[in-house]
Amino acid sequence: MVSTLHxxxxxxxxxxxxxxxxSSLTLSWPGHPLRGIAQVPASKSESNRALIIQALAGxxxxxxxxxxxxxxxxxxxxxxxxASIVDAEDAGTVMRFLTAYLAMTGRQVTLTGTxxxxxxxxxxxxxxxxxxxxxxxxxxxxxxxxxxxxxxxPESATEDSDFTELTVRGDISSQYISALLMIGPMLxxxxxxxxxGKVGSRPYIRMTQALMQHFGAQCRDLGEVLEVRPxxxxxxxYTVEGDWSAASYWYAMVALGPAGSHLTLPTLRRYSWQGDxxxxxxxxxxxxxTEFLADEAIRLTQTNSAGRFAQDFTDCPxxxxxxxxxxxxxxxxxxxxxxxxxxxKETDRIAALQVELAKFGGHLTDEGAGRFRVGAQEFRVAxxxxxxxxxxxxxxxxxxxxxxxxxxxxxxxxVRKSYPQFWKELEKVGFxxxxxxxxxx
Numbered sequence: 001m002v003s004t005l006h007x008x009x010x011x012x013x014x015x016x017x018x019x020x021x022x023s024s025l026t027l028s029w030p031g032h033p034l035r036g037i038a039q040v041p042a043s044k045s046e047s048n049r050a051l052i053i054q055a056l057a058g059x060x061x062x063x064x065x066x067x068x069x070x071x072x073x074x075x076x077x078x079x080x081x082x083a084s085i086v087d088a089e090d091a092g093t094v095m096r097f098l099t100a101y102l103a104m105t106g107r108q109v110t111l112t113g114t115x116x117x118x119x120x121x122x123x124x125x126x127x128x129x130x131x132x133x134x135x136x137x138x139x140x141x142x143x144x145x146x147x148x149x150x151x152x153x154p155e156s157a158t159e160d161s162d163f164t165e166l167t168v169r170g171d172i173s174s175q176y177i178s179a180l181l182m183i184g185p186m187l188x189x190x191x192x193x194x195x196x197g198k199v200g201s202r203p204y205i206r207m208t209q210a211l212m213q214h215f216g217a218q219c220r221d222l223g224e225v226l227e228v229r230p231x232x233x234x235x236x237x238y239t240v241e242g243d244w245s246a247a248s249y250w251y252a253m254v255a256l257g258p259a260g261s262h263l264t265l266p267t268l269r270r271y272s273w274q275g276d277x278x279x280x281x282x283x284x285x286x287x288x289x290t291e292f293l294a295d296e297a298i299r300l301t302q303t304n305s306a307g308r309f310a311q312d313f314t315d316c317p318x319x320x321x322x323x324x325x326x327x328x329x330x331x332x333x334x335x336x337x338x339x340x341x342x343x344x345k346e347t348d349r350i351a352a353l354q355v356e357l358a359k360f361g362g363h364l365t366d367e368g369a370g371r372f373r374v375g376a377q378e379f380r381v382a383x384x385x386x387x388x389x390x391x392x393x394x395x396x397x398x399x400x401x402x403x404x405x406x407x408x409x410x411x412x413x414x415v416r417k418s419y420p421q422f423w424k425e426l427e428k429v430g431f432x433x434x435x436x437x438x439x440x441x
Contacts, residue, residue: 023410023411023412023413023435023436024385024408024409024410024411024412024435024436025408025409025412025423025433025434025435025436026406026407026408026433026434026435026436027399027402027406027407027408027409027426027431027432027433028402028405028406028431028432028434029257029402029403029430029431029432030430030432031258032258032430033257033258033259033260033261033262034253034254034257034258034261034262034263034403034429034430035260035261035262035263035429036263036264036428036429036430037263037264037265037266038250038263038264038265038425038428038429039265039266039267039421039425040242040243040246040247040250040265040266040267040268040419041066041067041068041242041243041246041418041419041420041421042064042065042066042067042071042240042241042242042243042267043066043240043241043242043243043244043245043274044066044068044070044071044093044243044245044418045093045204045207045243045245045274046066046207046211046240046241046273046274047062047065047066047068047071047074047240048066048070048071048074048093048094048097049097049178049182049207049208049211050062050065050211050238050240051065051071051074051075051078052074052078052097052098052101052182053182053211053212053215053233054215054235055078055101056101056104056182056183056185056186056233057215057216057232057233057234057235057236058233058235059235060215060235060236060237060238061237061238062237062238062239062240063237063238063239063240064239064240064241064267065240066240066243066418067420067421068416068417068418068419068420069089069091069416069417069418069420070091070093070094070417070418073088073089073091073094074091074093074094074097074098077094077098078101081107083109084108084109084110085109085110085112086098086102086109086110086111086112087112087113088111088112088113088117088145089113089114089117090113090114090116090117090346090390090417091113091117091417092117092120092173092175092345092346093175095111095113095117095120095122095145096122096125096173096175096176096178096179097175097178097179097182098111099111099122099125099126099129099136099147099149099179100125100129100179100180100182100183101179101182101183102149103129103132103134103136103149103152103183104134104152104183104186106151106152107149107151108149108150108151109148109149110139110146110147110148110149111145111146111147111148111149112145112146112147113145113146116346116347116390117145118140118141118144118145118146119144120144120145120344121143121144121172121344122143122144122145122147122176123142123143123144124168124169124172124173124176125176125179125180126138126143126147128166128168128176128180129180131166132152132155132164132166132183132187133152133153133154133155134149134151134152135149135150135151135152135153136148136149136150137150154188155187155188155189162189162192163189163190163191163192163227163228164187164188164189164190164191164192165191165192165193165194166180166191166192166193166194167193167194167196168180168193168194168195168196169195169196169197170195170196170197170198170199170200171196171197171198171199171200171340172200172341172344173200173201173341173344174199174200174201174202174204174205175204177193177195177199177205177208177226178204178205178207178208180193181193181205181208181209181212181219181226181228182208182212184217184219184228185212185217185218185219185228185229185230185231185232185233186230186232187228187230188230189230190227190228190229190230190231191226191227191228192225192226192227192228193225193226193227194224194225195224195225195226196224198314200314200315200317200338200340200341201275201314201315201316201317201341202275202314202315203273203274203275203276203278203315203316204275205221205226206221206273206275207273207274207275209221209226210273211238211273212228212233214236214238215233215234215235215236215238216231216232216233216234216236217229217231217233218231241267241268241269241272241273241274242265242266242267242268242269243274243276243418243419244268244272244274244276244277244279245274245276245318245319245418246396246418246419246422247265247268247276247279247298248276248279248283248318248319248322249322249396249397249399249400249419249422250263250265250300251279251283251286251288251300251322251326252283252322252325252326252397252400253400253403254288254300254301254302255283255286255287255288255302255305255326255330255400256326256329256330256400256401256403256404257302257403258403259302260302261302262299262300262301262302263299263300263429264293264297264298264299264300265297265298265299265300266295266296266297267296267297268296268297268298269296270292275315275316276316276318276319278315278316278319279316279319279322282311282319282323283326285305285306285309285332286305286306286323286326286327286330286332287302287303287304287305287306287330288300288301288302288303289301289302289303305330305332306332307332308332308333308334308335309332309334309335310334310335310336310337311323311334311335311336311337312337312338313336313337313338313339314337314338315338317338317339317341317342317345318393320336320339320342320349320353321349321353321393321394321397322393322396322397323336323374324336324353324357324362324364324374324397325353325357325362325397325398325400325401326400327374327375328357328360328362328363328364328374328375328376328379329360329362329376329379329381329401329404331375331376331379332375333373333374333375334373334374334375335367335371335372335373336364336371336372336373336374337370337371337372338370339370339372340370345391345393346389346390346391346392346393346417347389347390347391347394349391349393349394350364350366350372352387352389352391352394353394355387356386356387356394356398357374357376359384359386360376360379360380360381360384360401361376361377361378361379361380362374362375362376362379363375363376380405381401381402381404381405381406381407382405382406383405383406383407383408384407384408385407385408385409385410386398386407386408386409386410387410387411388409388410388411388412388414390411390414391414392414392415392416392417392418392419393418394414395409395411395412395414395415395422396415396419396422399422399426402431408436412435
């Protein structure tokens with residue numbers, strides 16, 4: 001079944017040189033407990049921030065960069081300083097971070113993206129950059145990409161000047177705030193950002209500040225005020241941590257696996273800058289215990305799940321799909337809040353979850369006032385096809401259900417955005433996969 005929200009795309013997994021349209025991948029599990037070692041990719045969030053800061057610093061070596069398409073795209077675009085058209089494709093961090101970076105460096109360039117990217121708002125960031133002297137025009141719909149960057153009128157520095165000040169809404173995307181923070185040290189007076197409204201994904205802001213400080217910046221988080229001193233970055237080396245967002249899918253597999261399931265995941269730190277490490281506490285309630293090992297690895301062991309509980313995803317919205325699917329499959333009722341940003345991701349993730357969970361007997365009910373309730377009366381996996389809506393997280397959130405019965409994932413190539421090796425890692429721990437290309441017309 002192909003959903004009416006979005007359709008699938010092309011896929012080259014297992015058919016290296018063949019372009020196929022609207023393919024699907026059938027997944028099944030042979031029945032024994034899930035055990036082994038699964039490799040998670042390096043953090044896409046850390047990698048993309050580190051690449052921007054490295055470019056502003058003018059040097060430093062980055063190790064263990066993510067192999068995600070978003071990171072490879074960011075790296076490639078930063079290495080093409082003469083391009084007159086820059087295509088951020090479907091990558092939100094690339095679009096937002098490059099908007100600020102290109103404005104700061106005075107490039108005259110057109111910044112565009114996919115059709116879906118051109119539906120994702122960017123006005124908050126553009127208005128802030130205009131206040132910093134950037135000349136930016138919309139070439140299409142007001143408030144949305146594509147953007148035409150026409151250089152920047154730099155402000156002059158005076159010894160008695162205080163910070164350059166901005167007021168920015170915090171209730172849309174923390175990526176706007178991170179984009180502004182990263183260029184703050186390059187401004188003659190630094191930057192003071194006043195945050196208004198409910199600030200979502202604050203751990204991502206803290207991650208940005210931690211990486212900035214690693215490269216020599218001086219910044220402070222004073223709650224509703226963020227301050228960055230005017231001080232050039234220093235070229236510095238950095239090794240990127242494994243991705244906790246990607247780890248969440250393996251937590252889901254342990255939770256849904258046969259009795260006795262356990263897994264080891266390398267490259268994950270006990271003291272992480274990533275907000276999605278919140279998966280440790282959330283999955284404790286859904287029957288997965290985490291043990292931190294001495295060599296920056298974790299061991300996941302299946303335990304008993306708790307009863308109904310409430311969870312706020314304001315600081316970790318990328319975990320919402322994973323948790324919703326696991327909770328519905330286990331029959332654990334969860335009240336979910338903090339999902340506002342899911343409406344403007346790669347797809348409307350709330351609507352997509354509602355459609356796909358219903359195929360299995362689950363539900364995500366809007367209870368008003370920002371509250372959603374996930375659950376199921378009779379959850380059953382029996383050969384359903386999951387639509388992915390051009391969204392990598394839809395594919396990976398539903399894939400663990402194959403431990404409960406065979407299912408098909410439409411357009412499985414979407415995982416290249418953040419976890420290109422996902423299907424191969426599933427095969428390594430024992431999943432059976434059967435790629436099915438659609439006919440080419």
